[in-house]
Amino acid sequence: MYWEAVKECMNKEDLEQLQLEMLQSTLSRVYMNVPFYKRKFDDLGIDPDDFRSLDDLKKLPFTTKEDLRISYPYGMFAVPMREVVRVQASSGTTGMPTVVGYTKNDIKNWSNLVARVLTAGGVTQNDIVQIAFDYGLFTGAFGLHYGAERIGASVIPVSSGNTRQQVKLMQDFRTTALICTPTFALSIAETIAEMGINVNSFSLKYGLFGAEPWSEAVRQELQEKLKIVATDNYGLSEVMGPGVAGECIERNGLHINEDHFIVEVVDPETLESVPDGKTGELVITTLTKEAFPVIRFRTRDLTRIIPGPCSCGRTFARIGKVMGRTDDMIKVKGANVFPSQIEAVLCEIEGTAPHFQIVIDRKGAVDELTVLVEVSESIFFDQMKQQREFIDLIKIRLADELGVTVEVKLVDKKSLERFEGKTKRVIERRSL
Amino acid sequence: MLKLKNVDIFYGKIHAVKRLSLHVNRGDIVALIGANGAGKTTLLRAISGLLKCDTGSIFFDGTDIAKQTSDKIVTLGVSHVPERGLVFKPLSVEDNLVLGSYPRYSLKNRSLIKVDIQQIYTMFPVLKDRRKQLAGTLSGGEQQMLAIGRALMAKPKLLLLDEPSMGLAPLIVKEILRLIVELRDKYGLTVLLVEQNARSALKIANTGYVLETGRIMLEGPAEDLLMNRDVQRAYLGRDLDAGFQ
Numbered sequence: 035m036y037w038e039a040v041k042e043c044m045n046k047e048d049l050e051q052l053q054l055e056m057l058q059s060t061l062s063r064v065y066m067n068v069p070f071y072k073r074k075f076d077d078l079g080i081d082p083d084d085f086r087s088l089d090d091l092k093k094l095p096f097t098t099k100e101d102l103r104i105s106y107p108y109g110m111f112a113v114p115m116r117e118v119v120r121v122q123a124s125s126g127t128t129g130m131p132t133v134v135g136y137t138k139n140d141i142k143n144w145s146n147l148v149a150r151v152l153t154a155g156g157v158t159q160n161d162i163v164q165i166a167f168d169y170g171l172f173t174g175a176f177g178l179h180y181g182a183e184r185i186g187a188s189v190i191p192v193s194s195g196n197t198r199q200q201v202k203l204m205q206d207f208r209t210t211a212l213i214c215t216p217t218f219a220l221s222i223a224e225t226i227a228e229m230g231i232n233v234n235s236f237s238l239k240y241g242l243f244g245a246e247p248w249s250e251a252v253r254q255e256l257q258e259k260l261k262i263v264a265t266d267n268y269g270l271s272e273v274m275g276p277g278v279a280g281e282c283i284e285r286n287g288l289h290i291n292e293d294h295f296i297v298e299v300v301d302p303e304t305l306e307s308v309p310d311g312k313t314g315e316l317v318i319t320t321l322t323k324e325a326f327p328v329i330r331f332r333t334r335d336l337t338r339i340i341p342g343p344c345s346c347g348r349t350f351a352r353i354g355k356v357m358g359r360t361d362d363m364i365k366v367k368g369a370n371v372f373p374s375q376i377e378a379v380l381c382e383i384e385g386t387a388p389h390f391q392i393v394i395d396r397k398g399a400v401d402e403l404t405v406l407v408e409v410s411e412s413i414f415f416d417q418m419k420q421q422r423e424f425i426d427l428i429k430i431r432l433a434d435e436l437g438v439t440v441e442v443k444l445v446d447k448k449s450l451e452r453f454e455g456k457t458k459r460v461i462e463r464r465s466l
Numbered sequence: 467m468l469k470l471k472n473v474d475i476f477y478g479k480i481h482a483v484k485r486l487s488l489h490v491n492r493g494d495i496v497a498l499i500g501a502n503g504a505g506k507t508t509l510l511r512a513i514s515g516l517l518k519c520d521t522g523s524i525f526f527d528g529t530d531i532a533k534q535t536s537d538k539i540v541t542l543g544v545s546h547v548p549e550r551g552l553v554f555k556p557l558s559v560e561d562n563l564v565l566g567s568y569p570r571y572s573l574k575n576r577s578l579i580k581v582d583i584q585q586i587y588t589m590f591p592v593l594k595d596r597r598k599q600l601a602g603t604l605s606g607g608e609q610q611m612l613a614i615g616r617a618l619m620a621k622p623k624l625l626l627l628d629e630p631s632m633g634l635a636p637l638i639v640k641e642i643l644r645l646i647v648e649l650r651d652k653y654g655l656t657v658l659l660v661e662q663n664a665r666s667a668l669k670i671a672n673t674g675y676v677l678e679t680g681r682i683m684l685e686g687p688a689e690d691l692l693m694n695r696d697v698q699r700a701y702l703g704r705d706l707d708a709g710f711q
Contacts, residue, residue, distance in 0.1 A: 048489075051469055055487040059682045066683075083484050083681070086472045117695045139690045322686065324694065 037153040037185070038146070041293050042348045049349070052293055054088055056321035061085055061094075064327050067112040070105055071329065091296065091319065092307065097331045099132065102272060107133040113325050123171040124271035131171065134271050135325040141180065143322055144277055147291050148181025151280030154289065154348070155265035156240040157211050159186030164204060166214035166222075167245070168194040173275030174245050178213050181277065187211070194218060197225045208237040216248035216256065216264075217457045220388060223259040224448075238262050244269065244276060246457060247356045247374045251381025252388055253285070266355050272331055273318050279353055287340040287352030294322045297353065298330070299339055302360045310339040315360050316353065334360040336372070364394060364460060366401040367438045373459040376405055379431050385410055385424065389450050395463040404441040405432065408450055467492040467656055468513070468624060473522035473532075475508055482508045484680040485522070490624065495650050495657045497667040497688060499701055500677030506660040507549060509677075510626045513658070514546035515539040526624065541569050545622035549629045551613030555602030559593055562601050562612055566619030579619070586615040589645070607638035614645070624656045625649065631663045639663065643670050664701035668692045676701070 036042050044052075061082035064071040074095050075082065084090070102110055111118065119138050123131035136144065157163060163182040167175035169191060182189045190207055192200060194214065200222055203209070212219060219241055226233055238260055244267040256264045267280035268288050278295055279288035290297050295318050300307050302315040316333045320326075336359065340352040358372040365371075373392060380386045389408040394401065407428065421444065428442045451458075468490040475483040483505045490496045498506050512519045513526075515536035524532040531539050536546075554562050563586055564571070567579045587594035590611045596604060601612055610630055617625060627646065631639040647670050649655040661667035668674050671688040676697060684691065691697050 051471070051487070051489050054471065055489065055682065055685055058485065058487055059685055062681045062683055086485055113695070137695070138693050139686075142690065142693075 035153050035156075035158070036348070037150040042150060042289070042350060044293070044349060046349065049292055050088060053296055053321060057088070057091070057296065057319065058082075058085055060319075060321055060323075060327055061329070064112060064329060068110060068327070070101065070110060088296070091298070091330070094330055096305065096317065097328050099272070099332070099334065102132040103130055106130070108135070110328075111135050111325055112323075112327050113137060118325050120176075122173045122176070122271055122275065124173075132272055134173075137324040140274075140324050140326075143294065144177055144274055145180035145184040147274070147277035147294060148177050149184040150181075150291060151267045151277055152178070152181050152185055152187070152211075152242065154280050154282040154346070155211075155242045155267065156263055156283050157182065157185060157187055157242070161185075161187040161210045161240070162190065162208055162237070163187045163211045163213060164190045164192055164200070164207070164209040166192055166194050166200055166212065166218060173269070173271045177269065177275035177277055178242070182211075182213075197221055198229065201225050201229060201231065204238065205231070205236060210237050211240040211242065212238060212260070212262070213242045215245045215457070216243040216252050217246060217453060219243055219256050219260065219264075220252065221452055223256065227259075233259065233261055236261070240265070242267055242280075247358050249355070249374060249378040249381055251378055255381065255388060268335075268353070268356060270333055270335070272326075273320060273328060273333070274323065278318065282344065282346040282348060284344055284346050286344065287354055289344065289346075289348050289350040289352055292350045295320055297339075297351070299337065299353075300332075302334075302336075308338075310341040313338045313354075313357060316356075336360060336363075362460065364392070364403065366394065366403045366440075371403065371436050371438065375435050376432060379435050380405075380407060380428070383428060383431065386428070389448075389452075390459070391450055391461060392459055393461045393463060401464065402441060403438070404443060406443050406445050406450065408447055409444050410447060467527060468658065469523075469525040470509075470513070471523045471525075473509070473512065473519045473524065475505070475512055475517070475519050477508075482680050483512070483519070486677075486680070486682055488675055488682065488685075490656060490658050491672075492623075492656050493650065493654060494672040495646065495659055495670055497664075497671035497674040498658065498660045498677060499662075499664040499667055499674060499691075499697075501700070502662070503679075504677040505680040506677055507628055510546060510628050510658070510660055513539075514544055514626055516546070537569065540620050540622075543621070543623035544626065545617035545620045545624070546626040547613045547617045547628060547630065550632060551609045553601040553604075553609050553612050553616065555600065557601055558598055559601055559604070559612055560597045562616050563593075563619050566616035569620055582619060582621075586618060589618075589648070590615055605638075607634050607642065610634065610638075610642055611645070614642075614649075618649075622655070624658065627657060627659045629660055629662055631661065631666065639666060646670060664697070665692070668697075 065082045117137050118135040120136040123133050165178055169175040241262040241264040253264050265281040269276035269278040279290040281288050298307055298317040299314040300317055308314040316335045316337050318331050319329050336357040337353045358374045381388050386407050391406040393404045425442050433439045470488045472485045500506050511517045515534055523530050563583050630642050643666055659667055668688040668691055674688045674691045675682050676684040
C-alpha cells in the first residue's frame with residue numbers, strides 16, 4: 035500500500051532531476067533569506083549559482099546543532115514570522131532546545147509525508163490510532179497526528195503517560211494502531227501483563243515506534259507481546275519531525291522521503307562520506323521546507339544506507355535502524371561503545387528484561403563501565419551460584435560484542451526508572 | 467517529457483538565465499511565473515531553439531535539443547506560441563493555419579491537413595466564422611486563439627505558451643485558460659505556460675516554478691505556490707502588510 039505511489043516509486047533519473055532542481059532553488063533561497071547561510075557561503079567563497087550537480091553537495095558546509103543554538107530562537111528562519119503558523123522545539127535530549135518554524139505549506143507537506151510513513155506501516159483510514167507521544171513543543175505527537183488525520187484514520191490524542199489509563203483506553207476504544215516510543219510501548223506491554231489482561235482482547239494490529247533507537251530484539255518482543263506489526267519511523271525536529279523516513283511492513287530499513295530530503299552518511303570524525311552499507315553519521319538537507327530549511331544538517335544519529343531495492347516496490351533509498359547518537363558514543367578504555375549494542379545483547383539473553391542502565395565511573399585512571407540489568411524474574415536472588423553464572427554469561431556476551439570488559443549488576447524487576455519520553459540510558463559519574 | 471539541466475543564457479554580459487533546471491511531466495500544465503525581465507520568455511525561446519543556451523542541456527523525450535535548430539525541434543513535437551500571438555496579419559485565418567502545418571506539408575498530405583483544420587475549427591468555432599478574414603482584422607483574443615490553432619497544426623506533444631492572456635479582456639482570458647485546460651484534458655497535450663497573470667496560471671497548472679532574476683527560487687505543486695506568501699505578495703498582487711498599516 036502506497037500513499038503517493040507516483041512519488042514513492044519514482045525512477046532514479048526523475049528523482050535526481052527533481053532533487054537537483056529543488057536543491058538549486060533551496061540554495062538560492064537560503065542564500066537570500068538566511069543571514070547565517072549567506073555569511074557562511076560568502077566566507078567559504080561558495081556561490082549558489084555554481085551548484086550544478088548533486089555531487090556538489092559535498093562542497094557545501096555542514097550545519098550543526100550548535101549553529102542552530104547560536105541562532106536561538108528565530109535566527110535560522112527563512113521567512114518572516116508573519117508567515118510562520120507554528121513553532122515547535124526539539125526535545126532537547128542533548129542540551130538546550132532548538133526552535134523550528136513551519137509555514138502553512140510546511141504543515142501540509144509534513145502531514146503528507148507522515149501519511150506516507152503511516153501507510154507504509156500498515157495504517158489505513160479504517161484504523162483507530164492512539165497517539166501516546168507527548169503533545170507539546172516536541173514534534174512527534176503533532177506530526178503523527180496530522181499524518182493520521184490526513185489518511186482519514188480516527189485519531190485518539192491521548193498524549194504520553196499514565197500507562198494504566200492508556201491500556202484501558204486501548205481496550206475500550208478498540209485502538210488498532212499504537213504510536214509512541216518503543217520504551218513506552220514496552221511499558222504498556224508490561225502493564226497489560228500486570229493487569230492480567232489477555233492481549234487477545236485488544237484490537238491492536240500495528241505499532242509505529244520512533245523518537246529513540248531500538249533494536250530488532252525489542253521489535254520481536256513488542257510484536258509478540260502486543261500481537262502487532264511493529265515498524266520504525268525516523269525524524270527530528272530540526273529537519274521537520276517524524277516523516278523523514280519510515281519502515282514499510284517488510285521491516286527491513288526505513289525509506290527516506292527522498293523527494294523532500296537528501297541524506298548522506300559521513301564519518302563523524304573525518305566528515306568524509308562513507309560507502310553505502312557502512313555506519314556513520316546521518317546528514318540531511320531539506321528540499322521543500324519553507325520556514326526552516328537546513329543544508330547538510332548533522333543529525334548526530336548513527337545509521338547506514340541499506341544498499342539494493344526493497345521488495346515493497348518503493349524506490350526511495352533506505353537507512354538502517356538508528357544505532358544511537360554520535361554523542362551517545364561512550365569512550366571507555368579506548369573503545370567506542372553504543373548503548374544500542376548493549377541492548378541488543380541483553381535482548382538475546384533469556385531472563386533479562388529489556389530495561390538497563392549504563393553507569394560510567396572512573397577508578398583511579400581506569401574507566402569502569404557498569405551495566406545495571408533488570409531481571410525478569412526474582413528467583414535468582416535466592417540462589418547465589420546461579421546468579422553468578424548468569425552475570426558471567428552476560429559479561430562474556432557483552433565483552434564479545436563491545437570488545438571491552440564491563441561490570442554487570444542485576445537489579446530487581448521494575449527498579450530502574452521508567453521514562454515516558456526519551457529514555458536516559460547512560461549515567462556519567464566520571465569527573466573529567 | 468522535458469528536462470532542463472543547468473541552463474545558462476547570456477545576452478552580452480547580462481546573465482539572463484542562471485544554471486536553471488526544470489522539468490515538465492507528460493500531460494501536465496506547468497506554469498512558469500515571475501516578474502518582467504525574470505527570464506521567462508528567454509527560456510521559452512531557448513527551448514524552441516530560437517536562441518541557443520550557453521551551457522546546460524535541454525532534453526525532450528530523451529533527445530538533447532539544446533543544439534538543435536528550431537525547425538527540427540518543431541518536428542520533434544514542440545510548438546511555440548510567442549507573446550501576443552504574432553499571427554501573419556496580411557494572410558487569411560485559414561492560410562495562417564495552413565502555414566502552421568508547414569513542417570509536415572506535402573501535396574499528398576493535403577487532405578489530412580484539411581481534416582486537421584476542421585478539427586481546429588471545432589475547437590475554436592470563432593475561427594471558422596472568420597476563416598476568410600485577414601488575421602490582422604481579428605480581435606486580440608481571436609488572434610491568440612489563431613496563434614494557438616496554428617501551433618497545433620504542427621501536431622505538437624508539448625506546447626510552449628508565452629503570456630497567452632497578455633492584453634486581453636478578463637472574460638477572454640478566462641476563455642483562453644479554459645481552452646488550455648481542454649488541450650490537456652481532451653487532447654492529452656503537455657503545456658509549459660509562461661504567464662504574468664500568475665494567479666490564473668497557477669489555478670489551471672499542475673506544478674509551477676517561480677523565476678526571479680534568472681533563477682528558480684521556488685517550485686512545487688501549483689496549489690502550494692498559490693498558498694505561499696512570498697508568491698502571493700510578489701506575483702498575486704496581495705499585499706499582506708497593507709491591512710495592518
